[in-house]
Amino acid sequence: MGKIITFANQKGGVGKTTSAVNVAASLGILGKKVLLVDLDPQGNSTSGVGVAKKSLKTTSAEMLLDGVAASDAIIKTKFENLSVIPANISLAGSELDLFQVEHGERCMKEALAPVKDDYDYIIVDCPPSLGMLTLNALVASDGVVVPMQCEFYALEGLSQLMITIGKIKQQYNPSLFVCGILVTMYNGRLVLSMQVISELKKHYSDKLFRTTVSRNVRLSEAPGFGMPVYYHDKLSKGAAEYLDVAKELSERI
Numbered sequence: 607m608g609k610i611i612t613f614a615n616q617k618g619g620v621g622k623t624t625s626a627v628n629v630a631a632s633l634g635i636l637g638k639k640v641l642l643v644d645l646d647p648q649g650n651s652t653s654g655v656g657v658a659k660k661s662l663k664t665t666s667a668e669m670l671l672d673g674v675a676a677s678d679a680i681i682k683t684k685f686e687n688l689s690v691i692p693a694n695i696s697l698a699g700s701e702l703d704l705f706q707v708e709h710g711e712r713c714m715k716e717a718l719a720p721v722k723d724d725y726d727y728i729i730v731d732c733p734p735s736l737g738m739l740t741l742n743a744l745v746a747s748d749g750v751v752v753p754m755q756c757e758f759y760a761l762e763g764l765s766q767l768m769i770t771i772g773k774i775k776q777q778y779n780p781s782l783f784v785c786g787i788l789v790t791m792y793n794g795r796l797v798l799s800m801q802v803i804s805e806l807k808k809h810y811s812d813k814l815f816r817t818t819v820s821r822n823v824r825l826s827e828a829p830g831f832g833m834p835v836y837y838h839d840k841l842s843k844g845a846a847e848y849l850d851v852a853k854e855l856s857e858r859i
Contacts, residue, residue, distance in 0.1 A: 609626060609859050610718065610728040611785060612743040612750045616770075617763045618734035621819065622824035623792030624829070625753040625851070626731035628656040630679065631834030632852035634687035638726040643718070647700075650749040652692035655683045661671035667697040670704065670742070676721045677702045685837060689725075704738040711738070711778060723835070729774035730784040735801050736770055744771065745778045749859045756799045756818075761806070775838070776822035784813055785858045793817040817850040817852045 613626040623646065625759070644651040645666055647660045666673040669691060674710040679691045701747050704710040720727060730747065732740040743751060750771060754760040775782045787810055806814050819825075825844030828835040836845040 608722045608725045608728060609749065610722065610730065610747045611728040611859065612732060612740075612747040612848060613753060613809065613856070614740055614743065614750055614765070614767070616734060616736045616740075616767060617753060617754075619758060620662045620734075620753050620755045620760060621788075622734065622753045623650045623654065624825065625751070625788055625790060625819070625848075626729050627651050627829075628825075628834050628836070628848040629690055629751075629837055629852050629855060630727070630729040631655070632687055632845045632848045633727050633729075633856065634685060635836060635849065636852055636856070637687065638856070639687050639724070640689070641725045641728045642688065642690045642730045643728060643730045643743075644691065645714075645730055645734040645743055646693060647695055647698040648733070649692065649694045649697075650829065652690060652694065653684060653690065653779075654779070654844050655690050655834065657681055657683065657690060657692050659692065662692050662694050665696055666691050666693045669706070669717045670700055676717050684855065699803050711741050711745050714742035718746055735766070741774065741778075743772045744782060747779070747782060748785055749787055750784050751855065753790050754807065755786045755800045756789050756796075758798075761771055761802060764810075785855060787813045787826070788815045788816045789818040792820050815851060815854055815855060817847055819844070819847050819851070820838070822847075 634640045669679045682689045693810045705814040730743045822844035824842035828838040
């Protein structure tokens with residue numbers, strides 16, 4: 607049975623999309639059949655796997671609100687075992703439209719149900735907010751991964767996000783659980799990084815991924831080439847780290 611895993615954080619710039627794209631690609635490299643769902647109107651996951659946003663006819667917006675079957679929105683990428691349901695700016699209006707729909711928080715769960723078991727993993731990339739799109743993703747999901755930048759402001763936002771996830775679990779999705787907290791943009795030479803890790807271990811030791819994702823030039827370059835970092839430079843540190851994250855995630859769920 608396929609597992610739906612959402613990558614979510616209300617704070618922007620924490621490596622959420624980078625993590626969603628590269629974990630999805632890494633799971634594909636490990637032999638898993640993966641569907642990446644772009645639920646961010648910016649469409650960065652879409653372009654990150656080499657799909658042009660301007661030419662799209664069917665996106666996650668049509669899947670959520672227009673009754674288009676998920677299978678009709680899926681595009682097979684050129685990367686191993688990886689497909690995508692893309693997004694572009696047309697998704698921006700969906701946030702408000704979903705509020706008008708009865709049980710609008712369940713639209714994504716219902717849309718993905720027919721294809722869920724066609725994949726080992728469905729990875730969902732959310733917008734940097736806790737609005738209706740992110741709620742849809744969390745209601746549909748088996749688990750959530752929280753990418754967070756290695757800084758103190760991120761720690762403050764993490765506690766609020768955990769409270770929100772707890773409320774969603776209580777009200778909408780009793781089976782939802784936190785697969786793990788993934789530390790990104792890590793620099794082991796900085797005292798700050800060590801302090802943040804120390805705080806995380808105090809409060810979330812059981813949730814923390816063993817692997818941290820370092821600041822990495824190849825990782826930053828890869829989206830500009832429309833590819834996950836493994837396909838940009840398989841020998842890079844970023845490629846190795848995301849493979850390790852994917853292996854650890856598959857152990858957790």
